[in-house]
Structures are given as structure tokens and as C-alpha cells.
Amino acid sequence: xxxxxxxxxxxxxxxxxxxxxxxxxxxxxxxxxxxxxxxxxxxxxxxxxxxxxxxxxxxxxxxxxxxxxxxxxxxxxxxxxxxxxxxxxxxxxxxxxxxxxxxxxxxxxxxxxxxxxxxxxxxxxxxxxxxxxxxxxxxxxxxxxxxxxxxxxxxxxxxxxxxxxxxxxxxxxxxxxxxxxxxxxxxxxxxxxxxxxxxxxxxxxxxxxxxxxxxxxxxxxxxxxxxxxxxxxxxxxxxxxxxxxxxxxxxxxxxxxxxxxxxxxxxxxxxxxxxxxxxxxxxxxxxxxxxxxxxxxxxxxxxxxxxxxxxxxxxxxxxxxxxxxxxxxxxxxxxxxxxxxxxxxxxxxxxxxxxxxxxxxxxxxxxxxxxxxxxxxxxxxxxxxxxxxxxxxxxxxxxxxxxxxxxxxxxxxxxxxxxxxxxxxxxxxxxxxxxxxxxxxxxx
Amino acid sequence: xxxxxxxxxxxxxxxxxxxxxxxxxxxxxxxxxxxxxxxxxxxxxxxxxxxxxxxxxxxxxxxxxxxxxxxxxxxxxxxxxxxxxxxxxxxxxxxxxxxxxxxxxxxxxxxxxxxxxxxxxxxxxxxxxxxxxxxxxxxxxxxxxxxxxxxxxxxxxxxxxxxxxxxxxxxxxxxxxxxxxxxxxxxxxxxxxxxxxxxxxxxxxxxxxxxxxxxxxxxxxxxxxxxxxxxxxxxxxxxxxxxxxxxxxxxxxxxxxxxxxxxxxxxxxxxxxxxxxxxxxxxxxxxxxxxxxxxxxxxxxxxxxxxxxxxxxxxxxxxxxxxxxxxxxxxxxxxxxxxxxxxxxxxxxxxxxxxxxxxxxxxxxxxxxxxxxxxxxxxxxxxxxxxxxxxxxxxxxxxxxxxxxxxxxxxxxxxxxxxxxxxxxxxxxxxxxxxxxxxxxxxx
Numbered sequence: 051x052x053x054x055x056x057x058x059x060x061x062x063x064x065x066x067x068x069x070x071x072x073x074x075x076x077x078x079x080x081x082x083x084x085x086x087x088x089x090x091x092x093x094x095x096x097x098x099x100x101x102x103x104x105x106x107x108x109x110x111x112x113x114x115x116x117x118x119x120x121x122x123x124x125x126x127x128x129x130x131x132x133x134x135x136x137x138x139x140x141x142x143x144x145x146x147x148x149x150x151x152x153x154x155x156x157x158x159x160x161x162x163x164x165x166x167x168x169x170x171x172x173x174x175x176x177x178x179x180x181x182x183x184x185x186x187x188x189x190x191x192x193x194x195x196x197x198x199x200x201x202x203x204x205x206x207x208x209x210x211x212x213x214x215x216x217x218x219x220x221x222x223x224x225x226x227x228x229x230x231x232x233x234x235x236x237x238x239x240x241x242x243x244x245x246x247x248x249x250x251x252x253x254x255x256x257x258x259x260x261x262x263x264x265x266x267x268x269x270x271x272x273x274x275x276x277x278x279x280x281x282x283x284x285x286x287x288x289x290x291x292x293x294x295x296x297x298x299x300x301x302x303x304x305x306x307x308x309x310x311x312x313x314x315x316x317x318x319x320x321x322x323x324x325x326x327x328x329x330x331x332x333x334x335x336x337x338x339x340x341x342x343x344x345x346x347x348x349x350x351x352x353x354x355x356x357x358x359x360x361x362x363x364x365x366x367x368x369x370x371x372x373x374x375x376x377x378x379x380x381x382x383x384x385x386x387x388x389x390x391x392x393x394x395x396x397x398x399x400x401x402x403x404x405x406x407x408x409x410x411x412x413x414x415x416x417x418x419x420x421x422x423x424x425x426x427x428x429x430x431x432x433x434x435x436x437x438x439x440x441x442x443x444x445x446x447x448x449x450x451x452x453x454x455x456x457x458x459x460x461x462x463x464x465x466x467x468x469x470x471x472x473x474x475x476x477x478x479x480x481x482x483x484x485x486x487x488x489x490x491x492x493x494x
Numbered sequence: 495x496x497x498x499x500x501x502x503x504x505x506x507x508x509x510x511x512x513x514x515x516x517x518x519x520x521x522x523x524x525x526x527x528x529x530x531x532x533x534x535x536x537x538x539x540x541x542x543x544x545x546x547x548x549x550x551x552x553x554x555x556x557x558x559x560x561x562x563x564x565x566x567x568x569x570x571x572x573x574x575x576x577x578x579x580x581x582x583x584x585x586x587x588x589x590x591x592x593x594x595x596x597x598x599x600x601x602x603x604x605x606x607x608x609x610x611x612x613x614x615x616x617x618x619x620x621x622x623x624x625x626x627x628x629x630x631x632x633x634x635x636x637x638x639x640x641x642x643x644x645x646x647x648x649x650x651x652x653x654x655x656x657x658x659x660x661x662x663x664x665x666x667x668x669x670x671x672x673x674x675x676x677x678x679x680x681x682x683x684x685x686x687x688x689x690x691x692x693x694x695x696x697x698x699x700x701x702x703x704x705x706x707x708x709x710x711x712x713x714x715x716x717x718x719x720x721x722x723x724x725x726x727x728x729x730x731x732x733x734x735x736x737x738x739x740x741x742x743x744x745x746x747x748x749x750x751x752x753x754x755x756x757x758x759x760x761x762x763x764x765x766x767x768x769x770x771x772x773x774x775x776x777x778x779x780x781x782x783x784x785x786x787x788x789x790x791x792x793x794x795x796x797x798x799x800x801x802x803x804x805x806x807x808x809x810x811x812x813x814x815x816x817x818x819x820x821x822x823x824x825x826x827x828x829x830x831x832x833x834x835x836x837x838x839x840x841x842x843x844x845x846x847x848x849x850x851x852x853x854x855x856x857x858x859x860x861x862x863x864x865x866x867x868x869x870x871x872x873x874x875x876x877x878x879x880x881x882x883x884x885x886x887x888x889x890x891x892x893x894x895x896x897x898x899x900x901x902x903x904x905x906x907x908x909x910x911x912x913x914x915x916x917x918x919x920x921x922x923x924x925x926x927x928x929x930x931x932x933x934x935x936x937x938x
Contacts, residue, residue: 057561057624059615083611085566085573086598091611092564094626100564117501120536120544122529122648123567123631124600129529141593146600148647149585149635154530156568156590167527167535171503180501182538187567187631191593203592204566 051396052418053431057094060443070266072378073198075387079447081374088195088203095447096374098395100206103373104185106237106392107208114230114289116181116210121163123187127153129162132347139251142190156189161343161365164211168361169349175215175359178351179223183210185370199375200331201268206371212364215353217340220362224256224338225293227366229283231260231334232300234368236282239390240380242333243277245305249337256338259307261330264379271330273305274320307332331376334368387448388470396429398487399449403437403456414455417465417480424488445470453483495840496862497875501538504887514710516822517642519831523891525818532639532647539891540818542839544650547817548629550681550836551652558674558733560625560654565607567631571597573606576791583695586634600633605787605809608655612805613793619659619803622795623667627654629814643819644775645712650815656808659797661784664806668700668782669737671810673727675704675778676744678812680726683834684824686777687721689749693781703751704778708823711773714752716760719768721747751776775820782808831892832914840873842931843893847881847900858899861909861924868932889914897927 059080067084068074076082081096092100108118124146130136136143136155144156157163164182172180185208195203212223228244235242240262247259261271263278280303283296304319306312307330316325343349344361353359369376381388391397400417404410414430421428429449431440437456444452454466464477478486503524511528512518520526525540536544552562568590574580580587580599588600601607608626616624629652639647656667672688679686684706691703705715707722724747727740748764750756751774760769787793788805797803813820818837825832835841844861848854858874865872873893875884881900888896898910908921922930 055559057563057615057626080615083614085607085610086568086570086596089566089568091566091607093611094561094563097562097564115499117538118541119501119538120541122533122535124530124533124633124648126530144590144592146588146590148588149637152530163529163535166529167537170527171501171524182501189568193593204568 051429053429053433056429058443058447059093060446068198070197070200070379071382072200072266072375075378075382075446076198076375079387082198088192088201090199090202090204095395099374099389099393100371102393102395103238103377104206104208104370107234107368107370108185110230110234110237111183111208111210113233113285114181114226116183116227116230118184119182120184121157121160121167121186123156123189124154125157125160125163127155129166130155133162133165133343134346135162135251142192144189144191157186158188158190159207159365159367160184160186160209161211161363162347165343165347165349165363168211168213169347172213172351174352175354178361179212179214179219181210181212181223181226183208183366197375199371202371205369208368208370210366212366213349213361214363215351215359215361217362220338220340220364222293224336224364225297226289227336227364228258228300229287229289229293229296231336231366231368232282232296233285233287235260235262235333238373238377238393240333240377241278243271243273243305243330244300245271245273245307245330246310247307247335248309249339255340258336259332260334260336261307262333262376262380263326263328263330264376265329266379267329267331269330269332270308270311271306271328272308272311272316273326274303275324275326277303277305278326331372331379332369333373333376334366336364336366338362338364382448385442386446389448389450391450394448394450396449397427398451398453399429399431399444401431401437401440401444401452401454403440403454405432405434407457409460410455410457413460413465413480417453417455417483420480420484421487424484426487451487495873497873497877500873502887502891503537504890512642514641514644514823515826516644516710516819519822519826519890520642520819523831526642532636532645534643534646534648539839543818543833543837544815546837546839547682547821548650548652548814551678551812551814552629554674554678554681555627555652555654557677557729558625558670560627560671560674562628563626564628565601565604565611565630567600567633568598569601569604569607571599573610574599577606577609577787578790579606579695586636588633588635601630602632602634603651603809603811604628604630604653605655605807606791609787609791609793609807612657613791616657616795618796619798622805623656623658623663625654625656625667625670627652627810641819643815646815649813652812652814654810656810657793657805658807659795659803659805661806664782664784664808666737668780668808669741670733671780671808672702672744673731673733673737673740675780675810675812676726676740677729677731679704679706679777682817682821682837684777684821685722687715687717687749687774688744689715689717689751689774690754691751691779692753693783699784700782702780703776704780705751705774706777706820706824707770707772707774708820709773710823711775713774713776714755715750715770715772715774716752716755717749717770718747718764719770721749722770775816775823776813777817777820778810778812780808780810782806826892829886830890833892833894835894838892838894840893841871842895842897843873843875843888845875845881845884845888845896845898847884847898849876849878851901853904854899854901857904857909857924861897861899861927864924864928865931868928870931895931
């Protein structure tokens with residue numbers, strides 16, 4: 051993409067309304083525009099990041115055997131009356147009347163609707179286990195939306211719903227999502243630590259939040275430092291096999307949000323030098339809630355003996371739009387964002403340090419074409435901005451590889467390559483840059 | 495994907511509420527479930543089709559130089575008061591009040607919001623031309639939603655918005671979208687014929703609807719038969735070059751919807767044997783509306799001489815969810831859907847005609863693995879259903895390539911391959927099937 055043809059409205063000033071760094075940087079980097087309180091438009095740079103996050107979430111859900119569908123944003127109020135949550139939900143639910151005065155709502159979550167879909171079609175234990183998910187916009191009418199996409203009102207969430215014949219099956223489904231989440235966040239360059247958590251309005255008696263440690267996080271967390279260094283299950287993990295050793299490894303070390311924190315146990319189980327007490331950002335939460343929805347909504351299947359069985363369910367959320375903010379909270383410096391490669395809007399940026407110079411122009415054009423031909427998603431800063439401005443923009447928007455093409459080094463057949471993550475610089479020939487970046491994803 | 499692990503709730507009976515064939519087939523094939531009047535959940539098979547349609551639309555928008563972003567579903571009422579459309583829009587607009595009694599609406603289209611985004615950032619003619627698009631759920635509160643996704647209330651639309659300094663520029667932008675639309679629908683296996691049309695609530699004085707001819711279409715259309723055989727611009731079309739020869743070729747032949755039909759001109763211009771009068775389905779519409787939104791909303795840029803200029807705009811819609819229905823209306827027979835390859839939910843299906851037979855099971859497993867390894871998106875019907883039922887399901891869901899693996903032909907080292915589009919059958923070795931389907935997309 052040529053920057054001269056892209057839409058990247060960089061802000062020079064720090065926007066006053068932004069209280070936290072991710073919100074500030076998303077506005078400054080031209081990723082986001084507020085359209086109403088807690089309601090945002092994702093400008094092209096932000097949209098690219100959102101899509102990359104979404105795709106990682108999707109791939110890991112599919113790998114774990116979940117099936118994607120897509121439920122609508124609006125739901126019938128009557129559906130929520132069946133579960134008893136319509137009246138219980140409170141003012142965070144956006145309630146709507148259509149032209150015929152039928153009561154609708156903008157879905158804040160989808161336990162009721164997916165249970166309705168399930169019970170309409172699935173009649174036998176033979177069709178279990180089943181895990182259905184979607185990635186869809188939700189709405190929660192927060193009293194005081196703030197922190198940009200971290201606590202927006204209209205937000206993109208992945209929510210999966212599992213259906214099993216009994217608690218043992220449901221726990222296997224829970225474990226699959228647990229492992230899928232470990233992989234999902236790790237692929238985005240995050241440490242998403244599973245911590246015991248309260249179940250809140252979803253209900254049930256077993257839940258983990260996946261927490262990214264960050265000073266700016268909304269909740270206090272406590273954990274054993276060793277949990278931060280546990281190995282992430284590989285892509286080859288067998289989701290049909292026994293996942294309990296992985297779950298045991300991750301849950302045997304203390305990790306809890308402040309809501310369920312047990313100070314006495316913390317001190318008894320964790321040596322003083324390994325006690326971590328900090329803040330964290332919730333990026334996902336998983337629930338086992340048994341028959342909480344299937345019972346009132348009559349989601350029954352015929353069991354092996356022919357008798358009807360109420361299915362056991364769980365639900366599994368990932369905050370897709372929130373993750374864009376969470377990643378920035380975890381990956382930035384004073385100059386701007388430092389995108390991990392897998393979610394970067396562009397993998398590399400070419401900075402033409404002398405726009406209009408015939409040598410630099412020719413070298414940049416050639417490098418641009420060669421990188422595109424290798425499948426590298428590259429941005430070419432071909433604007434008239436001066437070198438200093440180009441450096442600042444590249445740092446602000448956080449592209450992992452910056453390739454600086456200036457007349458002096460070019461005379462020696464070289465360009466300068468800076469990696470945004472660590473600021474390291476090296477001189478390379480354009481051919482070496484193409485070979486290095488073209489070599490699949492193993493360059494990080 | 496193994497069918498035994500997929501969620502494909504086939505209906506045996508024709509659903510009574512479905513008045514047209516696409517609605518009936520989408521329900522029967524387990525693609526769709528109605529959640530409220532005109533509001534649908536896309537089940538996994540339908541979701542896959544929707545995503546393929548969306549991706550073709552995206553690729554052709556990007557090829558034409560449009561930039562993707564994503565605006566929210568909800569908008570502020572005040573934004574629509576600026577253009578004067580808030581009061582004009584009528585009961586089709588879903589109006590919402592949030593917990594603080596602020597007036598919102600569920601966007602039926604986005605001219606106002608994109609103009610607000612544009613004017614916030616773009617200040618100079620140097621940043622033009624610009625074309626921004628998104629693919630987002632919209633809502634129109636139809637008095638009487640029907641025909642499934644063909645006239646739903648919550649629907650997925652691609653809408654692009656162009657910004658130019660003057661009318662000449664805006665017409666170039668219009669021409670780019672015109673060409674992109676020709677390619678978009680052709681790639682889906684459709685003849686999407688551009689026809690002169692009314693501008694309706696979007697406004698302006700130049701508009702084309704893209705119409706798929708179908709007896710079940712909602713509107714009458716008139717055209718010269720020769721327009722049906724015009725060549726589609728190739729992928730290599732130069733969007734920066736002069737597109738007027740393509741536009742002239744397509745617009746010099748008579749083609750108009752009944753709203754703007756001119757009987758006298760039709761008879762004068764079109765020889766009797768080339769006059770087509772039939773019905774059609776609108777799958778896209780493009781508008782040039784000049785300063786209709788930029789004037790009241792003050793979207794101005796500094797021109798080359800420094801004076802402020804009101805920009806000229808156009809908008810360009812594609813009915814992404816509606817297309818799933820339109821394609822079925824155009825591509826089906828009594829047995830079910832006949833998906834064009836580019837939008838098929840799976841490219842091929844393997845039918846194990848003797849599930850549990852060691853030879854057929856082994857051959858199917860091998861074929862399944864080999865096709866996956868070649869990147870072929872294949873469904874494996876590994877269920878216990880009898881052969882007749884498997885044939886019926888494969889025809890109903892419309893997979894382009896059916897590979898039937900039965901003991902008799904397998905004894906001779908062959909499988910039977912049926913192409914759904916024409917019903918042709920041929921005996922092939924499994925290796926030949928893999929080679930044929932593995933050879934990229936040139937197999938159709």
C-alpha cells in the first residue's frame with residue numbers, strides 16, 4: 051500500500067479525552083474515530099489490526115473443533131424472558147421497539163439464542179459434543195463508557211457455546227477452550243494468564259478469566275510468578291486427546307482475580323519471592339454453567355438409553371475489539387505502538403528518505419514491488435513528508451520492520467533496517483531485506 | 495470437514511413460510527434460521543457462503559483502489575439531522591434511545607457518518623480522490639419483511655463512498671465502481687447487468703442498479719439482449735486508466751428498470767428480436783449525488799488555488815447477504831442448490847457409499863487427506879446415512895464436485911465424480927481426482 055493513497059489521519063496533538071495510553075495511541079495513529087460515547091469507527095489502519103486479531107481467534111477456535119456461524123445483532127426480548135434474564139439484566143441492555151412495537155434488544159451475549167438454535171435441531175446425544183461460535187458486534191450500554199475500545203458500548207466479541215450430555219463432557223469442552231485461549235493470546239504476542247474468576251451475570255460455578263498483566267488494567271490480580279513462564283501448547287496439540295495435564299499444569303499454580311482472591315491461600319501456597327500482585331486486563335473469559343440455560347429453555351436430547359437428558363453447557367468469550375487496546379497497553383513506548391508481528395497492520399514500511407530523488411525513488415519502487423511479490427504486506431511511505439516526520443509516523447503506527455532508503459547508504463548498495471520491537475538497526479542490501487522478510491513468518 | 499462433526503440441520507419438509515425458492519432452499523439446506531421477522535442466524539453452511547461472497551466483494555473493491563474501514567452499526571440521530579434525512583427517512587429507520595435518553599439509530603446506510611469522518615480529517619485536494627468502504631450489518635425496518643435474506647431487516651451490505659474535487663473526478667470514481675461491480679458479480683457466477691435506475695432516498699441524478707435476471711425478481715426490467723453477452727473487464731483492468739470505453743460499451747445498449755423505462759426509446763433503439771422484458775433482482779446500486787451531503791454537512795477542502803471547494807460524492811452499495819439468495823435464485827434445480835465454484839461452501843464432497851466398509855473407509859480417508867493437503871475445501875460425508883440420502887444431501891446443499899466412493903467401482907480402482915452444475919458423471923482414479931481438483935481454480 052502506498053501511503054500517498056492510504057487514509058491515515060495522524061493526529062499531532064494528544065487527544066484530551068483519552069485517559070489511557072492505548073486510547074491515546076489509537077486516536078493519534080489514525081486507527082479509530084469516536085462516533086458517539088463508546089461507539090467507534092475503525093479507520094483503515096485500525097481495521098487491519100482488528101481483522102488480524104479476529105482471524106487468529108477464528109483459526110484457534112476452528113483448530114479446537116468449534117464451528118463458526120453468525121447470529122444477528124438484534125434479538126427478541128421474549129427469548130430472554132425464557133431464561134429469566136430479560137428483567138434481571140438491568141440498564142446495560144439496550145432495549146428497542148420496532149415499528150410494530152415488538153420488543154427487541156441489541157444482544158450483549160448469546161446464551162439464549164444459541165440455546166434456541168440448538169434445541170430446534172439437535173435431538174440426540176449422537177450429535178454431541180457440539181461447540182458453536184460466532185464473532186459479532188455486541189452492545190452493552192455502559193453507564194460511563196471510557197478507555198476507548200477497552201470499555202466501549204458497541205464491541206466485537208467472539209462467543210462460543212458448548213453442548214454436552216453431562217458434566218464430564220462439558221468439562222472436556224471447557225478444557226478445549228482453555229487450551230485454545232492459551233494459544234490465541236500467545237499468537238498475538240500476549241501473555242494471557244488464566245485466573246480463577248467470578249461468574250457474574252453469565253452464571254455457573256466454574257470460570258477463568260484470561261488476563262494480560264498491565265499497570266493500566268481495570269482489576270487487581272494475584273498470581274505465582276512461575277505461571278508467567280509456563281509453556282504454551284503447540285499447534286499440534288491433540289484436542290481429541292487428554293488435555294487435563296495441560297489444564298493441571300496451568301491451574302495448579304496460584305492465579306486469581308481480586309474478586310475471588312484468597313489471601314491466606316496465596317501466602318500459604320506461593321513463596322514470598324514469587325508473589326505477584328499487579329493489575330490486569332481481561333481479554334477472555336470462559337464459563338461452565340451446566341443446565342442454567344438448558345433447563346428453563348428445555349434444551350433436551352435423547353440419551354443412549356432413549357431417556358431425555360438436559361444438556362450441560364458452557365460459554366467462552368474473547369474481547370476481539372478490546373484486544374486491539376490490550377495489545378497496545380502491553381506493547382508500546384513513548385514514540386508509539388510496537389505491534390507484535392502477527393497483528394501488525396503492515397509487516398514492514400519502506401521510508402523513502404529523499405522523495406523525488408531518482409535513485410531513492412527507483413530503489414524504493416523496486417523494493418516495494420519485490421516485497422509485494424513475496425507476499426509481504428508492506429506500506430511504502432512515498433509522501434513528501436521530511437525524513438524526521440516519516441520516522442515519527444513509522445514509530446507511532448508501530449510497524450515491526452522499518453526499511454530506511456536514503457541516498458548515502460544507497461550509494462553503498464545498502465538500506466537501513468530497524469526493528470521496532472527493540473530499536474536495533476542494521477545495514478542490509480535490498481536483496482537481503484527481501485530474502486529475510488520473504489521467508490514466511492519465521493523472521494520474528 | 496467431516497460431516498459427522500459439522501452442524502448441518504437439513505430439513506426434510508418444505509418450510510411453509512418460505513414463498514420463494516432461495517428462502518426455501520436456504521432453510522432446507524441448513525444455511526439459515528429465522529430469529530425474528532426479517533432477522534436471521536447464518537448457520538455454518540450459510541455462514542461459509544456469506545464469507546465467500548464478502549471476500550469477493552472485498553477483493554474487487556480493493557483492486558479498484560477503495561480502502562476498507564468499519565463504521566459502527568449504531569449512529570447518532572443528530573448526525574442525520576445535519577443532512578435533513580432524520581425526519582425524512584420514515585418508519586424504516588429503527589430509532590433507539592439509550593439509557594441516558596440519547597437518540598440513536600441502527601444505520602440503514604452511512605452517507606452522513608462517512609461525510610463526518612471525511613470532513614474531520616481531509617482538508618486539502620491533495621488527499622483526493624478518496625474512496626472508503628465498509629462491509630457492515632445494516633437495519634431497515636421493512637413493513638413486511640419476507641423472501642428470507644432477499645428482503646430481510648438486518649442485512650449485510652458493502653457500501654463505498656467516494657470523495658472528489660469536482661464532478662469530473664466523481665464520475666471517474668463512479669466508473670471505477672461500475673467496472674468493479676461488473677467483475678464482482680461475474681466472479682460469483684452471476685450476470686449482474688447495470689441498468690439505469692431511480693435514485694430514491696439516497697438522492698442524486700445518476701444511478702445504475704446491477705440486476706440479476708430471474709423470474710422471481712422483485713422488479714420488472716427491460717434490456718437489449720446483447721447486453722447479456724458483453725465481455726467482463728479482466729482482473730488486469732487499469733483502474734488508473736481511462737475506463738470510459740468500458741462504460742460506453744455497457745451503457746450504449748438499452749437496459750433500464752421499470753421505474754425509469756422509456757417504452758418509445760426501447761422500441762426505437764432495440765430491434766424486436768433483441769427486446770428482453772423480464773424480472774430481476776437488484777444486487778447492487780451505485781449513485782453519483784454531487785454535493786447533496788457535502789453541502790449541508792460542510793465537507794470542504796482547499797482546492798489548488800487555496801479556495802474552499804465543496805466535494806462531490808457518490809455511494810456504491812452491494813447487498814452481500816441478499817446475494818446468497820440471489821445466487822440461489824439463479825442457480826438451482828428441483829434437487830437443490832447448484833453453487834458456482836467461487837461461492838460454494840465446500841468445493842467438493844466425498845460420499846462414502848458404504849460407511850463402515852474397510853475398503854471404502856480407507857479410500858475415503860486417503861482421498862480426504864490428499865484433497866485437504868492440496869488446499870481443497872472438502873466435506874467428507876462420513877455419516878451412517880444410506881447412499882440415497884447422501885446423494886440427496888449433496889444435491890440439496892449444492893456442492894460443485896461430488897465424489898462417490900462405492901465398493902464396486904473401487905474394486906476397479908475408480909471413484910465416480912459428478913459435477914453438480916450439469917449432472918455429468920465420469921469414472922476417475924482417486925489420484926486423478928486429487929490432481930484435477932488440486933489444480934487451483936481453473937477446474938471449473
